[in-house]
Amino acid sequence: MILVTGATGNVGRHALEMLLGQGREVRAASRAPERATWPAGVRTVAADLADPASLATALAGVEAVFLFAVPGSGPAFVAAAEAAGVRRVVLLSSGAVDDEAEEQDGPIAAYHAEIEQALRGSDLEWTFLRPDVFAANTLMWAAQTKAGDVVRGAYADATAAPIHEADIAAVAVAALTEDGHAGEIYRLTGPQSLSHADQAEIIGEVLGRPITYQELPVETVRQAMSAHVPGAILDGILKAWADSVGRPALVTADVEKITGRTARSYRDWVSDHAAAF
Numbered sequence: 001m002i003l004v005t006g007a008t009g010n011v012g013r014h015a016l017e018m019l020l021g022q023g024r025e026v027r028a029a030s031r032a033p034e035r036a037t038w039p040a041g042v043r044t045v046a047a048d049l050a051d052p053a054s055l056a057t058a059l060a061g062v063e064a065v066f067l068f069a070v071p072g073s074g075p076a077f078v079a080a081a082e083a084a085g086v087r088r089v090v091l092l093s094s095g096a097v098d099d100e101a102e103e104q105d106g107p108i109a110a111y112h113a114e115i116e117q118a119l120r121g122s123d124l125e126w127t128f129l130r131p132d133v134f135a136a137n138t139l140m141w142a143a144q145t146k147a148g149d150v151v152r153g154a155y156a157d158a159t160a161a162p163i164h165e166a167d168i169a170a171v172a173v174a175a176l177t178e179d180g181h182a183g184e185i186y187r188l189t190g191p192q193s194l195s196h197a198d199q200a201e202i203i204g205e206v207l208g209r210p211i212t213y214q215e216l217p218v219e220t221v222r223q224a225m226s227a228h229v230p231g232a233i234l235d236g237i238l239k240a241w242a243d244s245v246g247r248p249a250l251v252t253a254d255v256e257k258i259t260g261r262t263a264r265s266y267r268d269w270v271s272d273h274a275a276a277f
Contacts (some may be wrong), residue, residue, distance in 0.1 A: 001024075001025045001027060001061050001062045001063055001064075002019055002024055002025065002027070002062070002064045002065070002066070002144070002176055003026075003027045003028075003045075003058060003062045003066070004016050004019070004026060004027070004028050004029065004065075004066045005029045005030055005047070005049060005065065005067055005068045005069075006029075006056075006065060006066075006067075006068025006092070006098055007028035007030055007036075007044075008027055008030055008036050009068060010069055010134070010136050011068070011092055011165050011169050011172065012028075012062045012066065012166040012169075013171055014165055014168075014170075015066050015169040015171075015172050015176075016028055016038075016039060016042060016055045016240050017039055018040055018169055018170065018173045019176070019177075020040075020042060022042050022173070022177070023240045024104060024177065025040075025104065026042055026043065026044055027042075027044070027058070027062065028042050028043065028044045028045070028057050028182045029044075029046075029047040029058050030044065030045075030046065030047070031046065031047070031048045031109065032046065032272070033045065033046055034163060043153050045058045046058075049069060049070045049073040049076075050070050050072070050073060050124075051078060051200035052077075052079075052080060052260070055077065055080035055081075055084075055139060056080060056083075056084065059080055059081055059083075059084035059086055059135045060084060061084075061162030062084060063084050063085075063086065063087050063088065063116045063178045064086070064087065064088040064089070064090070064093070064177075065081065065086055066090050066172050066176060067089050067090065067091045067113075067115075067239045069085065069091050069092075069115045070112070071107075071111040071114075072111070072116065073112060074114055074115035074116075074117070074118030074119065075118050075242050077115075077118070078118045078119060078121075078122045078124065081122075081124060082122060082123055082124065084149065086124060087124070087125055088118060088124070088125045088126075088127075088175075088182070089125070089127070090126075090127045090175045090176050090181075091112075091115060091116065091126060091127070091128050091129065092129050092131075092168070092172070093112045093115070093128045094107050094108050094109060094112040094130055094131070095117055095129075095130045095131055095132035095133075095187060095189075096109035096111050096112070096144040096236075096240075097112050097116065097130060098114045105236070106232065106235070106236035107230075107232045107233060107236070108233060108235070108236060108238075111147050114249070115158055115211075116128055125182035125183075126182065126183065127182065127183070127184050127185075127186070128184070128185045128186070129168060129171055129172060129175070129188055130185060130186065130187050130188065131163050131168050131188040131189070131248070132160065132161060132163065132187070132188065132189045132250065133160035133163065133164065133189075133249075134163060134165060134168075135162035135163060135164050135165070135190065136165055136269075136273075137162070137182065137268075138162070138199055138203070139273070139276055141200070141203070141277070142276050142277050143152070143211065143275040144187070145207070145211060146155055146170075146277065147197035149209060149210060149211050149212065150211070150212055150213075150214050151196075151200045151203075151211060151212070151213050151214070151230065152213075152216050152234070153196060153213065153214075153216060153221055154198040154215065154216060154217075154221040154222075154238060154241060155195065155196060155214070155215065155218075155241040155242060155244075155245055156196050156214075156215040157195050157196070157197065157245045157246060158195060158196050158240075158241035158242070158244045158245050159193050159194065159195050159243065159244045159245070159248060159249040160193070160194065160249045161189040161190040161191070161192060161193050161194070161249040161250060161251045162190045162194065162199065162239070162266045163189050163190040163255070163262070163263065164189055164190065164264040164268060164269045164272070166192075166264065166272075167188065167255045167263050167264055169191050169260070169263075170186055170190060170255070170258075170259045171186055171254070171255060171258045171259060174258050174259060174260070181258075185243045185276050186250045186254040186258060187248070187250070187251060187254055188252065188254055189251050189252050189254075189255075189263070189266055190251070190263050190266055190269075191251060191262060191263045191264075192251065192263065192265060192266065193248040193249035193250075193251055194244050194249075194266055196213050196241075197212070197213040198268060199213075200212060200213040202266055202267050202270055203231045203277055205267075206267060206270045206271055206274055206277075207274060207277060214257065218238060218242075221238070222234065222238060225237075236266050238256060
C-alpha cells in the first residue's frame with residue numbers, strides 16, 4: 001500500500017494516476033476527500049499532517065509514503081510512520097534547501113530542511129526530491145494572457161529551468177516503487193534555462209499569437225503580489241529573481257537519470273496547459 005499525501009496537488013495528482021496506472025494499491029490522503037474528484041480505483045482517507053491524531057488511520061497498513069509536508073509536521077509524521085511500520089518515505093522537498101548553510105535562507109527552505117532532518121534521524125528509508133522552479137508558477141500570468149498580449153512583472157531577465165510537475169511525479173513514483181533510492185537527494189529541473197521574457201514568448205508561440213514580457217518596478221510588483229503571497233515568502237521570491245538575472249539557471253539530469261527519459265520542456269508544459277492561458 002502506498003499513501004499519497006497532498007493528493008489533490010499538482011504533483012500528488014500525477015503521482016496518484018501513475019501509481020494507479022501501474023496497478024499499485026494506492027491510498028490518497030486529503031483533509032476533505034469528499035470535496036475532491038478522484039481517479040477510479042483510488043482509496044481515500046481523511047488526514048491532516050498538521051493534526052497528528054489523524055495520521056494513524058491514514059498510515060495503517062502502508063509501506064511507502066509520498067510526503068507533501070506542512071511546516072512543523074516532521075517529528076509527528078515520523079513518529080506515526082515508524083509506529084505504523086512504514087518502510088519508505090519520498091519527501092517533496094525544495095531546491096532552496098542548502099546542505100552547507102548553518103541557517104536556511106528563507107521560510108520555504110527552513111521548513112523543508114526541518115522535515116528533512118526529522119526523516120534523517122528516523123529509521124525510515126528516505127528519499128528527498130528537491131525541485132527548483134515549477135513551470136506551474138507561470139499560471140500566475142494566465143489572467144494577463146487572457147486579457148491581452150503582454151505579461152507584466154518584475155525582472156524580465158530573471159532565469160529558471162522550469163520543471164513539469166509530471167516529471168517530479170515520475171521521479172517520486174520511481175523512488176516509491178523501486179529499490180536503490182534510499183538516502184538519495186535528487187535536484188530536479190527542467191531541461192533548459194529560460195528568462196521570464198523567454199517563457200512569455202513560448203506561451204505566445206504555443207497560443208499562436210505574440211506575447212511579450214514588460215518589466216515593472218520591483219516595488220510595484222511587490223505591492224500587487226502582497227495581496228496573496230505572505231511577506232517573507234514574497235521577499236524570497238523577489239530575491240531569487242533578482243539574484244538570477246544574467247546567470248543561467250541550474251539544469252540537472254536527475255529526471256532522465258531516474259526515469260530514463262529527458263525532462264519535458266517548458267513548451268511541453270505550456271502545451272499541456274494552454275487552455276489556462
